[in-house]
Amino acid sequence: MIVVTGATGKLGSLVVDRLLERVPAETVGVSVRDPAKAASLAARGVRVRAGDFTDPASLKEAFEGADRVLVISAAIRGAGAAAANIAAIDAARGAGAGRIVYTSHQAASRDSLFLPMHTHAATEAHLLAQDTPFTSLRNGFYASTVDQHLGSVLPEDGPVSWTAHADLADAAVAALTEDVLDGITPPLTAPVTRTFAELAAEQGIEHVTLPDDEWLAAAVERGTPAPLAEFTLGMFRAARRGEFAVTDPTLEKVIGRTPQVR
Numbered sequence: 001m002i003v004v005t006g007a008t009g010k011l012g013s014l015v016v017d018r019l020l021e022r023v024p025a026e027t028v029g030v031s032v033r034d035p036a037k038a039a040s041l042a043a044r045g046v047r048v049r050a051g052d053f054t055d056p057a058s059l060k061e062a063f064e065g066a067d068r069v070l071v072i073s074a075a076i077r078g079a080g081a082a083a084a085n086i087a088a089i090d091a092a093r094g095a096g097a098g099r100i101v102y103t104s105h106q107a108a109s110r111d112s113l114f115l116p117m118h119t120h121a122a123t124e125a126h127l128l129a130q131d132t133p134f135t136s137l138r139n140g141f142y143a144s145t146v147d148q149h150l151g152s153v154l155p156e157d158g159p160v161s162w163t164a165h166a167d168l169a170d171a172a173v174a175a176l177t178e179d180v181l182d183g184i185t186p187p188l189t190a191p192v193t194r195t196f197a198e199l200a201a202e203q204g205i206e207h208v209t210l211p212d213d214e215w216l217a218a219a220v221e222r223g224t225p226a227p228l229a230e231f232t233l234g235m236f237r238a239a240r241r242g243e244f245a246v247t248d249p250t251l252e253k254v255i256g257r258t259p260q261v262r
């Protein structure tokens with residue numbers, strides 16, 4: 001059985017949809033925090049079990065009988081994030097999975113200016129220290145992030161290879177059903193990079209930036225909690241340093257088509 005976590009999320013739901021085009025529903029299980037949200041998958045014959053990365057005991061049942069587990073990094077900010085992902089990896093090992101597939105990030109690094117990259121680096125270090133075969137998908141930066149920011153006053157940024165969820169979902173399915181990707185993958189990215197200035201110009205939107213300290217103060221003034229504003233600023237500072245400026249042909253090779261360009 002292939003077990004997919006985060007199946008009620010944006011990436012996980014696309015993965016399950018595409019997986020069901022390739023393998024019978026009775027060979028697919030999902031581990032979700034709220035099984036009621038996955039009722040439509042249960043109706044399609046998928047095994048739905050409750051699993052929360054912060055409650056490792058729940059994962060024992062959720063991952064039961066798994067040959068392969070897709071651990072979708074949980075949407076958790078801060079110190080608990082790596083521990084949660086690591087708990088899911090250990091639960092997959094405990095269930096006897098022969099391969100763990102993890103959704104990392106193209107810029108995973110302990111030195112990154114963007115905090116989630118530290119979480120991915122710590123999770124990858126844990127995967128490397130185990131003897132279970134794994135695939136750490138170094139996913140490109142989600143293109144959906146652009147829509148959250150385009151048109152707002154922003155900090156200075158840098159080029160990013162914005163990558164579509166749909167393309168990354170197909171790569172995850174390939175990693176789960178074929179022997180195409182092993183270990184830490186190359187960056188799985190769209191073939192071009194774009195700055196917010198370029199994206200705004202393409203769409204005829206005015207692009208306005210502020211120095212970091214002024215942008216932070218304005219965000220807090222608007223009601224954004226300071227830690228969240230600092231978190232977001234980290235993304236722009238990392239982009240400025242070129243952390244997301246990489247493109248790589250691996251995603252195109254794995255999915256057999258040119259990845260979407262944002």
Ligand SMILES: NC(=O)c1ccc[n+]([C@@H]2O[C@H](COP(=O)([O-])OP(=O)(O)OC[C@H]3O[C@@H](n4cnc5c(N)ncnc54)[C@H](OP(=O)(O)O)[C@@H]3O)[C@@H](O)[C@H]2O)c1
Pocket residue numbers: 005006007008009010011012032033034051052053054072073074075076084103104105139140141142
């Ligand atoms: N590559 C990138 O640029 C990028 C950008 C942002 C985030 N990410 C990472 O990619 C992941 C998937 O992206 P997405 O777009 O699918 O995000 P999403 O739609 O927000 O989904 C996040 C998933 O994380 C699950 N989750 C949260 N806390 C959990 C916990 N304690 N235990 C188990 N699952 C938990 C959520 O479950 P519920 O449905 O129960 O809430 C949800 O399924 C994110 O969680 C994040 O780690 C990557």
